[in-house]
Amino acid sequence: MPSRRDSRVWAELIRQWSSLHPEFTFLPRKFKIAVTGSPHDRTAVKFHDIGLILKHDEDGNLGFEVLVGGGLGRTPMIGRTVREFLPQQYLLSYLEAILRVYNQLGRRDNKYKARIKILVHETGIDALREMVEEEWSHVKEEGVDLPFAEVDRVRSHFTDPTYDVLPDHDHSFAVKQFEDPMFGRWVRANLAPHKMPGYVIANVSLKPIGGAPGDVTAAQMEAVADLADKYSLGEIRVAHEQNLVLADVKMSDAYSLWKKLDEVQLGTPNLGLISDIIACPGLDYCALANARSIPVAQRLQRRFADFSRQFDIGELTLNISGCINACGHHHAGHIGILGVDRRGEEYYQLTLGGSADENASIGKIVGPAFSNAEIVDAVETVIDTYLSIRANGEAFIDTYRRTGEEPFKIALFGEKQNVAA
Amino acid sequence: MSLLKAGKIITDTWTRIEDDQEFAEAGAVIVSLECWLNESESLRKPRNEPIGVSLRNDQSPSQIIDDLEAISLIQLDFPAYTDGRAYSAARLLRQRYGFKGEIRAAGNVLRDQYPLMLRCGFDAFIVNEGIDLAGWQTSVEAMDTPYHLPK
Numbered sequence: 001m002p003s004r005r006d007s008r009v010w011a012e013l014i015r016q017w018s019s020l021h022p023e024f025t026f027l028p029r030k031f032k033i034a035v036t037g038s039p040h041d042r043t044a045v046k047f048h049d050i051g052l053i054l055k056h057d058e059d060g061n062l063g064f065e066v067l068v069g070g071g072l073g074r075t076p077m078i079g080r081t082v083r084e085f086l087p088q089q090y091l092l093s094y095l096e097a098i099l100r101v102y103n104q105l106g107r108r109d110n111k112y113k114a115r116i117k118i119l120v121h122e123t124g125i126d127a128l129r130e131m132v133e134e135e136w137s138h139v140k141e142e143g144v145d146l147p148f149a150e151v152d153r154v155r156s157h158f159t160d161p162t163y164d165v166l167p168d169h170d171h172s173f174a175v176k177q178f179e180d181p182m183f184g185r186w187v188r189a190n191l192a193p194h195k196m197p198g199y200v201i202a203n204v205s206l207k208p209i210g211g212a213p214g215d216v217t218a219a220q221m222e223a224v225a226d227l228a229d230k231y232s233l234g235e236i237r238v239a240h241e242q243n244l245v246l247a248d249v250k251m252s253d254a255y256s257l258w259k260k261l262d263e264v265q266l267g268t269p270n271l272g273l274i275s276d277i278i279a280c281p282g283l284d285y286c287a288l289a290n291a292r293s294i295p296v297a298q299r300l301q302r303r304f305a306d307f308s309r310q311f312d313i314g315e316l317t318l319n320i321s322g323c324i325n326a327c328g329h330h331h332a333g334h335i336g337i338l339g340v341d342r343r344g345e346e347y348y349q350l351t352l353g354g355s356a357d358e359n360a361s362i363g364k365i366v367g368p369a370f371s372n373a374e375i376v377d378a379v380e381t382v383i384d385t386y387l388s389i390r391a392n393g394e395a396f397i398d399t400y401r402r403t404g405e406e407p408f409k410i411a412l413f414g415e416k417q418n419v420a421a
Numbered sequence: 422m423s424l425l426k427a428g429k430i431i432t433d434t435w436t437r438i439e440d441d442q443e444f445a446e447a448g449a450v451i452v453s454l455e456c457w458l459n460e461s462e463s464l465r466k467p468r469n470e471p472i473g474v475s476l477r478n479d480q481s482p483s484q485i486i487d488d489l490e491a492i493s494l495i496q497l498d499f500p501a502y503t504d505g506r507a508y509s510a511a512r513l514l515r516q517r518y519g520f521k522g523e524i525r526a527a528g529n530v531l532r533d534q535y536p537l538m539l540r541c542g543f544d545a546f547i548v549n550e551g552i553d554l555a556g557w558q559t560s561v562e563a564m565d566t567p568y569h570l571p572k
Contacts, residue, residue: 016568022537023512026505103509104481138517 005037005054009155017092024099028106029114046070046079046360047332049116063087068098069120074324076331076362077117080125082132093144097136161233166198170251185269185307186258198251204244204261205268205276209301212294213279214242223264231257242278273310274318275301278329282322289322291339291346296320299376313383316396332356334397335382336363348375352408353400366405367413378412385411425546428558435473451496454480465491478506486518499528508541515542536561
């Protein structure tokens with residue numbers, strides 16, 4: 001039985017199983033499943049209707065921790081564990097059991113209460129688990145699960161590319177980082193280690209300072225496509241943070257790649273930093289929005305444009321949604337901004353402490369909303385407060401978790417306001 | 422309305438009896454779940470005619486699993502095609518409870534959903550009059566390799 005934690009294989013099997021599934025094509029509402037193969041979650045697995053975390057049990061067997069009922073939107077919830085360990089061979093029958101329970105019992109009277117997170121909340125995770133397990137005890141005998149041969153057949157489509165055998169280090173790669181400080185920054189922020197020696201993973205930031213987060217022009221996309229062919233085995237991936245990933249870049253090519261990205265304004269060294277903002281289209285484009293998102297993101301990027309300052313602030317997620325539907329995932333940002341309409345004027349509510357990784361948390365609203373004119377200063381106050389109280393090397397989210405919202409509230413609203421609130 | 426079965430429009434020999442309605446002496450009837458649960462003895466013995474039970478989509482077929490030998494038809498309701506509860510009910514009846522009688526789809530039964538219903542075990546469909554039968558058949562053939570249940 002395979003023991004590698006490759007989420008792609010399972011995602012593909014789930015895609016095939018769920019496509020035009022006759023029983024589950026008309027669920028109470030939309031339904032999203034995430035699969036993660038890494039202990040450091042980058043899929044926001046706890047904010048999906050079903051979250052699947054690949055893991056091994058004590059005997060080394062591969063399986064999943066199964067979470068259910070996560071989501072953002074107007075009712076943010078963190079997924080709850082419905083099963084600690086599901087052996088891999090039962091994945092489809094278990095999903096079928098969850099969906100059958102949801103199809104039958106999910107609310108259809110009110111579309112805002114129809115997602116499975118509401119069913120989990122109203123039923124309780126323990127009662128829901130009992131129903132799912134009871135259903136599964138039958139489904140798993142009914143032939144839904146795939147034979148290993150079929151899983152292997154699908155797995156055979158996810159073989160590794162042919163990598164060159166390379167040394168662990170590349171001299172020019174090391175030298176260029178000293179010679180060209182912007183490249184050095186890009187390496188530090190945008191590159192991630194690769195499992196193969198001599199390779200790196202390059203994240204292409206679509207967050208140039210003062211640009212619309214996530215926007216890319218046709219000419220830029222053509223350039224990325226050419227660069228992917230030249231430097232990364234012809235494959236481009238899209239990340240939910242609104243950036244692109246070139247997954248298989250040789251260290252020795254990294255500098256050339258970056259130079260060419262920089263020529264088309266895609267070389268910004270800010271991945272995971274404060275200017276790597278997730279923003280929805282907001283009122284500029286969206287009929288649902290209450291406030292603009294993009295101009296706020298642009299003003300914030302300009303305020304924090306200095307890269308030395310960004311690196312000093314360190315790892316931080318800042319997410320902006322123009323309305324309560326939360327397309328900008330503001331609940332899950334270390335700093336979140338939610339646009340609201342107050343008597344025809346754009347206001348922005350600030351949330352702190354959200355996180356979309358394996359330690360998922362929902363940001364907490366701090367105080368009354370800020371006007372369009374005030375919101376950038378408010379974020380800067382939060383950042384300055386963090387810089388003044390952080391322990392050595394402590395990231396923003398860790399400081400927030402240590403101190404709570406208090407010091408930030410005081411800095412934003414003063415002692416008095418705080419007592420009154 | 423017309424009754425579609427095995428690809429053809431046929432005459433419906435069943436009569437739907439409302440809860441406050443009297444039974445005719447003879448003939449196959451479809452009654453509500455409430456009626457069945459309350460009066461199943463009197464429905465079964467003296468009349469000795471086929472009985473069908475109609476389930477609303479918030480009623481679970483698990484309520485009649487002990488009675489399936491005595492029931493010849495189960496009607497499941499689609500108040501709107503977007504409400505998929507009856508698919509689960511049909512699958513449970515066929516696959517888990519082994520129901521061999523007719524499973525009839527009523528309500529908002531449309532051509533696009535017809536192949537999905539067939540694959541969940543429905544075998545009779547109350548449809549609008551004058552439907553394009555050839556078109557309905559085309560929708561069944563549109564997907565010739567389902568990932569899921571056999572046809």
